[in-house]
Amino acid sequence: MKRVYLDIETYSKGDEPSVNDKVIAIGVVEEDPSGQKLFTEWEHGSEREVIRKFYKELRMYGEQRATVIGFNILRFDIPILSFKGVQYRVGDAQKIYDLWHKLFTIDYRQVALPLNGMMFKGLTLAYLAKLLRERGMINVPEREEGAAVKDLYKKRNFKKIEEHLIADLEIIRLVDQNNEMLFRGGQ
Numbered sequence: 001m002k003r004v005y006l007d008i009e010t011y012s013k014g015d016e017p018s019v020n021d022k023v024i025a026i027g028v029v030e031e032d033p034s035g036q037k038l039f040t041e042w043e044h045g046s047e048r049e050v051i052r053k054f055y056k057e058l059r060m061y062g063e064q065r066a067t068v069i070g071f072n073i074l075r076f077d078i079p080i081l082s083f084k085g086v087q088y089r090v091g092d093a094q095k096i097y098d099l100w101h102k103l104f105t106i107d108y109r110q111v112a113l114p115l116n117g118m119m120f121k122g123l124t125l126a127y128l129a130k131l132l133r134e135r136g137m138i139n140v141p142e143r144e145e146g147a148a149v150k151d152l153y154k155k156r157n158f159k160k161i162e163e164h165l166i167a168d169l170e171i172i173r174l175v176d177q178n179n180e181m182l183f184r185g186g187q
Contacts, residue, residue, distance in 0.1 A: 001104075002066040003176065005029045007168045008077045009161055011153045017076060019083045023047050024153060026054045026081075027165040029173060038165065042158045048088045054081070055090040055099075062102040069176050071125045071168070072109040108175050111183065129171045131182060 006028055010021040024047070029036040037057060039050045061068065070077055078100060085096040109123055115131065116123040152160045175182060 002061065002064050003031050004061050004066050004068050005169050005172045005176070006068050006070040006073060006077060007165055007172065008081065009149050009165055010080065011150060017080075019080065021080065023050055023080060023084055024149075025161055025165050026050060027169045028054075028057060029169045031173070031177075036166065036169065038162060040158065040162065047084070051081070051084045051088045052090060055085055058099060058103075062099045065102060065104070067104040067106060069106045069172060070108070071128070071172055071175075072107065073105060074107040074110060078105070106176070108172065108179075111179070115183070125168060125171055128175050128182070132171075132174065132178065135181065 006026075008023055008027070009025040010017070011024050012018060012021040022041075024041045026039040027036065028039075039053045039057075041047055041050055044050050044053055082093075082096050082100065085091060086093050090096065091099070108125075108128065109120070112123055112128055113120070116127070149161055149164060152158075152164070
């Protein structure tokens with residue numbers, strides 16, 4: 001079964017996530033990182049086109065019954081992408097639901113709860129990257145915190161946003177590929 005790693009970057013005028021956040025970039029990478037695809041507002045011209053291009057790709061993965069893997073995708077990425085898919089008429093709510101339902105999902109924020117005392121607070125992708133580095137398992141990329149994306153977007157530093165997105169995807173991929181050592185303590 002194909003494994004696909006997903007991450008999105010959004011721009012929010014507020015401090016808390018909202019369905020009104022603008023999806024500015026979506027990254028998808030398969031197990032082989034050379035198959036990386038970025039859908040960005042600066043490349044495609046609008047949030048609407050980013051969403052439409054992404055869903056075209058997602059349909060292909062749905063047909064393959066792929067597993068979509070990410071960090072906090074159940075509480076953030078998938079709900080926003082579902083809302084935006086309906087908003088931009090990629091499909092009605094039932095079609096969007098059916099598409100996501102065809103896919104299997106692994107959310108490493110949920111999986112990692114036992115590593116953080118079953119608490120969401122402090123359980124970030126940076127935390128998992130730190131655990132991987134400390135355990136000497138793999139050399140995960142350094143990256144900006146997600147909050148920095150807002151400032152980078154205001155400054156139109158799109159290259160840095162793409163680097164951040166690519167780093168997140170790589171961390172998610174490495175966490176997934178090394179999950180046994182990370183979550184079972186390694187052997």
